[in-house]
Amino acid sequence: MLPLGLTLLGLGLATVLAVLFAGRDPVRVRAMANLQRGRGVEATVARRQQGNLGFARWIDTPARRGRLELALAKAGFPSGWTVDQLLSIKVLGTLFALVLATLAWATGKNPLLVLMLLGMAVLAFFLPDLLLYNTFLKRREQIDLELADTLDQMSIAVQAGLGFDAAMLRVARNGRGVLAGELIRTMQDVQVGQSRRSAYEDLSRRTGSDPLRRFVRTVIQAESYGIPLADVLTAQSDEMRIARRQLAEKKAMEIPVKVVFPLILCILPVIFLVILGPAAISIIDAFTGVLK
Structure with missing residues (x-):
């Protein structure tokens, strides 16, 4: 067998x-x-x-x-x-x-x-x-971190005179992260004939990022109502930067709570053993001598 x-x-x-x-x-x-x-x-x-x-x-x-x-x-x-x-x-x-x-x-x-x-x-x-x-989850976190800087670059490019699609393509080609690859894929979809709304919705669906989804919805609404995209990009980049700073502060405040369990389970027993070990040995020897 x-x-x-x-x-x-x-x-x-x-x-x-x-x-x-x-x-x-x-x-x-x-x-x-x-x-x-x-x-x-x-x-x-x-x-x-x-x-x-x-x-x-x-x-x-x-x-x-x-x-x-x-x-x-x-x-x-x-x-x-x-x-x-x-x-x-x-x-x-x-x-x-x-x-x-x-x-x-x-x-x-x-x-x-x-x-x-x-x-x-x-x-x-x-x-x-x-x-x-x-x-x-790791990929979405990386996209969220890259989004604020990407929107800043797009805002600068639009204010310099480029169109929204040209600005997105330029930022995507100059970028090196995950978000840059997704933007290139989105622009390829637009260039071959897919509607912008559908391409942007595919972008938000592929990434699963909530900040990027909100940005896509804002861009779609801005195009529908004729709002200048330069103002939209500036406002969105400021909002994303604030959200990223708040996320960093939240993680910093979570550190003391996360350290408690390793401290109790791993560090404190060793400290107690080092401090109380010699005293316990001395007490055992003393009582052993008295009993003898």
């Missing part, structure tokens, strides 16, 4: 590694090419539905595929991952943990080990979602 378990373990690891480090999916390449020709997130979802891996079909539904596609877009498609790879990893990881749980029950019948392996199966199914969400 043991050689069979080792064989299944080796096959499972080899399959998971093959899925993780496989080359770029041709479906993803075609989808990205279509996106650069002006299609938004919804069109990308439709293109990715044309192909999937055999393992992914077990849990592949339009709703789950749409959620994963949006999660990948918000996370910036890390490491070139596709929806098919994520679905396959979910299925393979869960099956692998279930096979190990079955072998553990058949060989040793250890209930604790079986429960741990079942927990690993549940974790393997939801781990890709957690990793994507963590990447999205």
